[in-house]
Amino acid sequence: MKRVLLICSVVAAFAGCSDPQSPGVEYMPDMYRSPSIEAYEEEKLFADHSGARMPAEGSIPRGFMPYQYENTTEGYEMAGKELKNPLPYSEELVSEGKEIYGKFCVHCHGKKGKGDGAVASNPKWPGPPPAYDGARLKDLPAGKIFHSITYGKGLMGPHAGQINQEDRWKLVYYVQTLQGKDLKAMQAEAGSDQKEMEEENKEDNNTENQDA
Amino acid sequence: MSRFYSKIGNVKVLMHACVLSLFIALSLQVDAQDGKKLFRGNCASCHKLEGKLVGPALSGVQDRWDSKENLIAWIQNSQQYLSDNPGDDYAHSLYEEYNKSVMPAMPLDEAQVNAILDYIANPSAGEEKEAGAGDKQMVAAQDSGEDYTLYWLLGFLVVLLIVIKVLLDVKRSVKHLLYDVKGDEGFEKDGEVQDFNWSTKEKLQHWAGRNKVLVALMGVVVLVVVLNVVWQGLLGVGVYQGYAPEQPIKFSHKIHAGDNEISCVYCHHAAEKGKHSNIPSAMLCMNCHQGIQEGSRWGTEEISKIYEAVGYNTETAEYDKPKKPIKWVRIHNLPDLAYFNHSQHVVAGEIECQECHGPVETYDYPMKQYAPLTMGWCINCHRETEVKMNGNDYYDDLHAELVEKYKEEGIEKFTVEQIGGLECAKCHY
Numbered sequence: 001m002k003r004v005l006l007i008c009s010v011v012a013a014f015a016g017c018s019d020p021q022s023p024g025v026e027y028m029p030d031m032y033r034s035p036s037i038e039a040y041e042e043e044k045l046f047a048d049h050s051g052a053r054m055p056a057e058g059s060i061p062r063g064f065m066p067y068q069y070e071n072t073t074e075g076y077e078m079a080g081k082e083l084k085n086p087l088p089y090s091e092e093l094v095s096e097g098k099e100i101y102g103k104f105c106v107h108c109h110g111k112k113g114k115g116d117g118a119v120a121s122n123p124k125w126p127g128p129p130p131a132y133d134g135a136r137l138k139d140l141p142a143g144k145i146f147h148s149i150t151y152g153k154g155l156m157g158p159h160a161g162q163i164n165q166e167d168r169w170k171l172v173y174y175v176q177t178l179q180g181k182d183l184k185a186m187q188a189e190a191g192s193d194q195k196e197m198e199e200e201n202k203e204d205n206n207t208e209n210q211d212a
Numbered sequence: 213m214s215r216f217y218s219k220i221g222n223v224k225v226l227m228h229a230c231v232l233s234l235f236i237a238l239s240l241q242v243d244a245q246d247g248k249k250l251f252r253g254n255c256a257s258c259h260k261l262e263g264k265l266v267g268p269a270l271s272g273v274q275d276r277w278d279s280k281e282n283l284i285a286w287i288q289n290s291q292q293y294l295s296d297n298p299g300d301d302y303a304h305s306l307y308e309e310y311n312k313s314v315m316p317a318m319p320l321d322e323a324q325v326n327a328i329l330d331y332i333a334n335p336s337a338g339e340e341k342e343a344g345a346g347d348k349q350m351v352a353a354q355d356s357g358e359d360y361t362l363y364w365l366l367g368f369l370v371v372l373l374i375v376i377k378v379l380l381d382v383k384r385s386v387k388h389l390l391y392d393v394k395g396d397e398g399f400e401k402d403g404e405v406q407d408f409n410w411s412t413k414e415k416l417q418h419w420a421g422r423n424k425v426l427v428a429l430m431g432v433v434v435l436v437v438v439l440n441v442v443w444q445g446l447l448g449v450g451v452y453q454g455y456a457p458e459q460p461i462k463f464s465h466k467i468h469a470g471d472n473e474i475s476c477v478y479c480h481h482a483a484e485k486g487k488h489s490n491i492p493s494a495m496l497c498m499n500c501h502q503g504i505q506e507g508s509r510w511g512t513e514e515i516s517k518i519y520e521a522v523g524y525n526t527e528t529a530e531y532d533k534p535k536k537p538i539k540w541v542r543i544h545n546l547p548d549l550a551y552f553n554h555s556q557h558v559v560a561g562e563i564e565c566q567e568c569h570g571p572v573e574t575y576d577y578p579m580k581q582y583a584p585l586t587m588g589w590c591i592n593c594h595r596e597t598e599v600k601m602n603g604n605d606y607y608d609d610l611h612a613e614l615v616e617k618y619k620e621e622g623i624e625k626f627t628v629e630q631i632g633g634l635e636c637a638k639c640h641y
Contacts, residue, residue, distance in 0.1 A: 020456040020580065023545070027449045032547035039488045040542060050537060073314055103475045108500075118473040124504045126265060127256025135319035154266040154313075155257045157499030162481040 067165070071151040076144060083143030087169045089187040097174030100167050104159060113178035129156065132178040140179070145172045247331030250324055257503075258315070261335060264529035265503070267315060268306070270332050276302070284325045289317040450547070456580035457541040461517045462510060463577060470573040476565050483554045483565070491540055494521040502529075543581050550587070550639050560606045561599070587639075594633035598625050 026032055037043050043051040060066060069075035069083075087093055101109075110116035113132035120128040130136040149168050152158040163171065176183055258266035277283040286293045286303060291314060294303060320328075410418070420427050468474045476483070479496060483489035497518045505526060506512050519526060523533035546552055557563045566572065570582030583589055601607040614626055623630075632638060 020454060020578075021458065023452045023455045023457075025449050029450075029547070031549045032450070034548040036548075038548070040491060040540075042539075048537065072311075103477050107472060107474045107478070118471070119500060122472060122504070124506060124508065125500075126260060126503045127252050127254075127258070129257060130254075136316055152499075155503050157496075157502065159499075161493075161496070162478070 065165070067150055067160070069147060076147050079147040080141045080144035083141075083146055085142050085146075085169050085172055087166070087173070089173065089183055093170050094173045094177055094183070096167075097170035097172070100163065100171055101174050104163060105171070108156070113175065126155065132175060133180045138179055142172050142176065145175050246324075247327035247329075248335070250320070251328050251331050254318060254320065255328065261332065263526065266313065266529075267310065274329065274333060278302075280329075283329070284322060287318055287325050287328070288320060288322075290315040291317065451584050451586055452543070452545065452581045453584040454580060455543055456578045457543065459541055459578055460538050462514045463579070464575075465572045465579060466574055466576045467507075467509075476572070480565075483558050486555055487553045489554045494518055494538055498522055498524065543579060544585065546585060551641065552639070560604070562604065563597075590639070591634060594628035597628050599628055599631060601626070 037051045039052070041051040042049050046053070069079040105117075107117045107119045108115075109129055109132070110120065115128035115131050119125055132138070132140075146168055148156065149163070149171060150158060150160045159168070173183060255270070259268070259270045261271045262269050274280065274283065277286075282293070282297070282300070282303075285296075290303075290307075293300075294307060297303065318325075468479075469476060479492040480489040481492075501515055501518050502524070505515060507515055517538070518524075520533075520536050521538045523531050523535040525532050557568075558565070568583055572579075572582075599607065601611045610631065614631070618626075618630075627633075
């Protein structure tokens with residue numbers, strides 16, 4: 001009887017111990033932990049011991065179109081001039097953009113894009129981003145918005161790794177509504193007389209570049 | 213206005229002039245006080261007073277420029293200034309040095325720029341002190357939040373021991389008293405201790421012999437308790453619930469997802485796209501921590517570990533140091549024999565992260581595993597959870613089919629079980 005009790009308590013001590021530093025006992029883990037590399041596993045095969053590998057340099061996923069403009073001031077200006085939203089405007093896209101905005105942007109830029117999100121108002125954050133409908137960003141063209149989300153701008157980091165291109169274009173639509181743009185009217189105009197619109201745009205952008 | 217003045221006469225005009233000038237003086241003062249606010253609102257996202265951020269440190273900037281007019285013109289519209297003054301080598305070399313990153317034109321008038329420059333020249337010492345005090349308060353609040361349960365328990369135990377000791381002493385005294393008064397007789401009647409020379413073991417045996425039923429009962433109770441502990445222990449084999457290992461960086465979900473309202477998918481963005489929910493790369497941390505270089509709890513100690521990981525140099529504001537990846541300790545880890553997919557649950561199933569991971573936004577460092585992640589846990593949920601099919605285009609076709617199939621039973625709502633969520637091959641293959 002004594003011995004049984006002793007064994008029982010030893011087993012209990014081992015199995016039941018709840019040390020938060022240890023995941024606990026695994027019994028015969030042969031099929032739990034297979035030899036293939038799992039996500040985020042350490043792998044001694046590679047020099048840096050990281051199981052997660054980068055794709056070979058220059059490789060492009062199927063069906064993926066890399067972003068054409070470089071991360072320079074020239075690239076930024078060119079994108080502003082040339083890039084157009086490839087997604088045809090619809091209200092659905094704007095509301096999808098709003099949803100994405102709520103996940104990825106709202107904590108800095110704030111609900112209405114006034115630059116009053118929780119992180120931006122944290123005293124440790126150097127300075128809030130400018131309001132979308134303020135003097136600095138009110139007339140930012142779609143291409144520049146896309147460019148800035150892709151590569152980041154100043155203190156804002158790049159978001160290309162988190163948000164794919166299509167979602168970024170949806171975001172552009174939503175940011176434009178926060179800028180106070182009447183997208184429907186813009187779209188209608190573009191549809192009715194595209195060529196004229198483009199020329200106008202060019203002029204607009206030229207004047208813009210001078211003070212941007 | 214003029215008619216008004218002419219009617220009332222010169223004295224009043226003078227008075228009005230006084231009031232007006234006072235008003236102007238006051239408004240100027242407001243501007244000076246607003247210097248800090250204007251700086252934070254317009255410039256702080258690129259400039260710090262000390263140390264580089266996106267642009268150069270601004271402390272002592274007036275000494276670097278030969279005239280204040282030029283400086284003001286630069287601040288109002290730097291690109292304009294550059295094209296107007298092709299001869300200003302300093303400004304042009306600065307522009308080149310910062311890789312031609314453009315400082316945007318500022319919609320500020322001269323008074324406002326002056327207020328900012330005043331603030332830069334003399335960032336009032338009083339306010340800095342205030343901020344420092346605030347930080348300390350935060351730290352103090354943190355400290356008092358420490359876990360004192362252990363100390364309480366120990367204290368309680370000590371008190372308990374003292375009380376027991378006193379009671380025993382009292383008992384012995386009373387016994388001696390009785391002995392003195394009644395002599396040996398008194399004890400025999402009580403049936404307690406007959407001989408003070410018995411060893412403890414003998415006393416115990418004697419007592420047990422007189423209380424067989426009680427002893428048997430106690431034995432059963434002890435056995436049940438021990439068996440229960442062993443059973444629970446065995447059930448816990450291979451279950452990580454409550455696992456909360458130390459991490460290389462004291463990353464707190466409460467600070468990020470709670471206090472600063474960052475949504476889970478900002479960092480765990482793959483949860484909506486694929487099987488695994490990614491752990492964010494250190495570069496993603498830099499989206500915010502390029503700006504936030506000091507925390508209120510651990511100062512620069514923890515955040516500087518991010519800089520080490522990505523090779524960021526806070527002096528030059530560039531990534532020019534060797535990189536050293538962070539080795540997070542993995543918490544959740546299903547055995548390979550089971551398949552689990554995040555996007556299936558989060559996007560198609562529209563289940564909140566919190567249902568499986570608990571109120572993560574309240575978890576401070578370290579992160580822990582909330583659910584047991586046993587097969588029973590999965591299956592229970594699949595039995596009970598209704599699939600959210602309405603307004604979920606992922607299920608449009610399937611829903612129509614299922615309604616057709618279950619027409620006789622008249623079922624409109626379906627649990628995961630009914631769409632095959634209990635089939636072994638859904639999770640094991």
